[in-house]
Amino acid sequence: MGVMLKVEKLNVNYGAIHAVRDVSLSIGRGEIVTLIGANGAGKSSVIRSIMGLTRSTAGEMTYTSPRNNAAIPLQGGRHSVVPTEERVKMGIALSPEGRRILPQLTVEENLALGAYTREDSRGVARDLSYVYSLFPRLKERQKQKGGTLSGGEQQMLAVGRALMSRPDLLMLDEPSLGLAPILVEEVFGIIREINAQGRTILLVEQNAWAALKIAHKAYVLETGAIALSGTGSELLNNPRVREAYLGG
Ligand SMILES: Nc1ncnc2c1ncn2[C@@H]1O[C@H](COP(=O)(O)OP(=O)(O)O)[C@@H](O)[C@H]1O
Numbered sequence: 001m002g003v004m005l006k007v008e009k010l011n012v013n014y015g016a017i018h019a020v021r022d023v024s025l026s027i028g029r030g031e032i033v034t035l036i037g038a039n040g041a042g043k044s045s046v047i048r049s050i051m052g053l054t055r056s057t058a059g060e061m062t063y064t065s066p067r068n069n070a071a072i073p074l075q076g077g078r079h080s081v082v083p084t085e086e087r088v089k090m091g092i093a094l095s096p097e098g099r100r101i102l103p104q105l106t107v108e109e110n111l112a113l114g115a116y117t118r119e120d121s122r123g124v125a126r127d128l129s130y131v132y133s134l135f136p137r138l139k140e141r142q143k144q145k146g147g148t149l150s151g152g153e154q155q156m157l158a159v160g161r162a163l164m165s166r167p168d169l170l171m172l173d174e175p176s177l178g179l180a181p182i183l184v185e186e187v188f189g190i191i192r193e194i195n196a197q198g199r200t201i202l203l204v205e206q207n208a209w210a211a212l213k214i215a216h217k218a219y220v221l222e223t224g225a226i227a228l229s230g231t232g233s234e235l236l237n238n239p240r241v242r243e244a245y246l247g248g
């Protein structure tokens with residue numbers, strides 16, 4: 001399996017706070033990779049750096065697009081930093097933490113925003129049907145304002161919006177945050193389905209149990225640094241992970 005994203009020695013500082021310390025990780029094409037860790041561990045800083053939304057202070061990042069197999073440096077060395085919009089066009093998308101949908105816009109308008117970098121209107125229409133087939137509840141509510149949706153529906157809308165850019169690498173920042181257990185299961189089932197249809201997934205989660213169950217590969221982030229890594233099942237059975245993240 002080819003490597004799709006390689007991150008090497010990534011560092012993020014916010015003033016005196018060294019939030020991400022020499023984080024290296026690699027995501028293979030077609031994989032579900034999860035980054036788990038407690039609140040404040042630096043998960044969002046890593047995923048936002050990959051999207052180009054947070055400026056990292058050091059590190060290299062290379063993205064290999066499955067569209068043409070060209071390895072593109074997103075940052076590092078003598079390369080300039082690739083802007084977020086370019087990363088979206090290359091096939092990277094982020095469903096941000098805390099839903100971040102636009103409450104005054106309808107479901108349909110929120111989804112259309114996810115396709116803002118695209119010019120192929122027929123492809124966009126096809127992807128809209130695809131998103132509605134994944135989330136029938138969004139289709140039923142397409143004319144409703146985003147702010148009137150339940151928490152779970154808003155989370156689905158955020159994931160759907162990220163899919164509207166037709167990403168090859170879909171990144172999800174805590175999609176289970178604040179959801180009832182039954183909805184967590186539903187959302188994770190859909191993440192699996194999206195992956196089975198050929199998209200690569202980077203899943204950031206505090207819900208270690210749910211994330212490790214579906215992940216091919218996992219990294220544990222502790223105070224900004226990678227403490228452990230392995231396959232999803234290796235970490236599910238790791239005593240240290242069980243003690244710290246799975247309630248013993
Ligand atoms: N914009 C910011 N300015 C200052 N500190 C920040 C900012 N964003 C995050 N931090 C700090 O960086 C650390 C890591 O945060 P974050 O990446 O959001 O972790 P996580 O997503 O794992 O909860 C925390 O100590 C947090 O308070």
Ligand SMILES: [Mg+2]
Pocket residue numbers: 043044045097173174
């Ligand atoms: Mg976070």
